[in-house]
Amino acid sequence: MPNESKDLRFVRDATYANPQPPSCRILKDDMKNEYISPRTPIRIGSRGSQLALWQANHILYALRDAGYEVELEVIRTTGDRMQQPGFVLPPGLDGKGIFIKEIEEALESGRIDLAVHSLKDLPTRLAPQFTLAAIPRRADARDVWVCEQFWGLHTLPENGRIGTTSPRRRAQLLALRPDVTFVEIRGNIDTRLKKLAAGQCDALVLAAAGLDRLKRAEWVHQRFSPDEICPAPGQGALALETRAEGFLATDAPDEGRDAFLRNAVAFLNHPATRFCVDTERHALDLLGGGCQLPVGVHVIPPSEPECDHYRIYAQVVAPDGECMVQLDQAEPLNRRATSEFLGNRIAEDLKSRGALELLQPQMTA
Numbered sequence: 001m002p003n004e005s006k007d008l009r010f011v012r013d014a015t016y017a018n019p020q021p022p023s024c025r026i027l028k029d030d031m032k033n034e035y036i037s038p039r040t041p042i043r044i045g046s047r048g049s050q051l052a053l054w055q056a057n058h059i060l061y062a063l064r065d066a067g068y069e070v071e072l073e074v075i076r077t078t079g080d081r082m083q084q085p086g087f088v089l090p091p092g093l094d095g096k097g098i099f100i101k102e103i104e105e106a107l108e109s110g111r112i113d114l115a116v117h118s119l120k121d122l123p124t125r126l127a128p129q130f131t132l133a134a135i136p137r138r139a140d141a142r143d144v145w146v147c148e149q150f151w152g153l154h155t156l157p158e159n160g161r162i163g164t165t166s167p168r169r170r171a172q173l174l175a176l177r178p179d180v181t182f183v184e185i186r187g188n189i190d191t192r193l194k195k196l197a198a199g200q201c202d203a204l205v206l207a208a209a210g211l212d213r214l215k216r217a218e219w220v221h222q223r224f225s226p227d228e229i230c231p232a233p234g235q236g237a238l239a240l241e242t243r244a245e246g247f248l249a250t251d252a253p254d255e256g257r258d259a260f261l262r263n264a265v266a267f268l269n270h271p272a273t274r275f276c277v278d279t280e281r282h283a284l285d286l287l288g289g290g291c292q293l294p295v296g297v298h299v300i301p302p303s304e305p306e307c308d309h310y311r312i313y314a315q316v317v318a319p320d321g322e323c324m325v326q327l328d329q330a331e332p333l334n335r336r337a338t339s340e341f342l343g344n345r346i347a348e349d350l351k352s353r354g355a356l357e358l359l360q361p362q363m364t365a
Helices: 022-035 050-065 101-109 167-176 189-197 208-213 255-264 271-287 339-352 355-363
Strands: 042-046 070-074 114-118 130-134 143-146 161-163 181-183 203-207 220-223 238-243 295-300 309-317 324-332
Touching: 022 255, 042 050, 042 101, 050 070, 050 114, 050 189, 050 208, 050 238, 101 114, 101 130, 101 238, 130 255, 143 208, 161 189, 167 295, 167 309, 189 203, 203 208, 208 220, 238 255, 271 295, 271 309, 271 339, 271 355, 309 339, 309 355, 324 339, 324 355, 339 355
Parallel strands: 042 070, 042 114, 161 181, 161 203
Antiparallel strands: 114 238, 130 238, 143 203, 143 220, 295 309, 309 324
């Protein structure tokens, strides 16, 4: 049975801001004319993969529908170049930094105004010159089983080959099926699906959100529940990154424009998603951070207005899958509780059950 916390209650899904009076809208339109025009549009930076472009264009069209001039710039990152044979990762970059380094450089200089990321690709602590101006509503955060021949993990033959490079997924899969083996399958979604079709592995485990967004879920026959395979913190959510207040563009600083840009994207923020992913990322940060740790944390907001709790899932797994620390809790709501408070509670609960002992080999590697 789930553990029930008696003393912890959480904030309900906040509503969007009240409609602005006509005078505020007139002022906002005047500011839009001053800072955003066909000659000075909002410039979005994105990686060039099919999924990254879908995500960036999703935000671009939302901003255009709101009346803003917007353009998109594709930026090639270290993560894109590492797909090339013989590529060597530069020192000082971890698994998350490889997908954002060049984009953040463009954001810092002022070449772009807004970066659209998969939130799970971002480090738990941003550099101080950046901020997450909005987190839109999250898509399906679950991991999925991709295989046409075998419709579930339990049907895969003994010693079956699963394509994934994620330490978290590997450990979680071994906890469910100790006999499976793993194949290094890299690249974008289309590349991975082609490698699966070519027989380089028997199945893939991928994030549901990417396949759903690209409408490539035709081979998905199992969506893992969070108590089977707990998603990575922030999985399924997008992050809209801008320059932080007080940190102006190095090439053409404009404090008024930066403030306007942060306000311009604020309507895309989904408060319930923000609370959940901030909680997840704070818990991961307290456990050591990084995508190389076999850690899953997932917070589900109330699904109905009358629902009175958040659902908390967390897993810390030994690399061989032999040992696991797991949480499955229903937490009552409290308007005063913060995501930092809840994330701290989750991390401390996991630590008290021995999570750090399972993570120590990875944290010192």
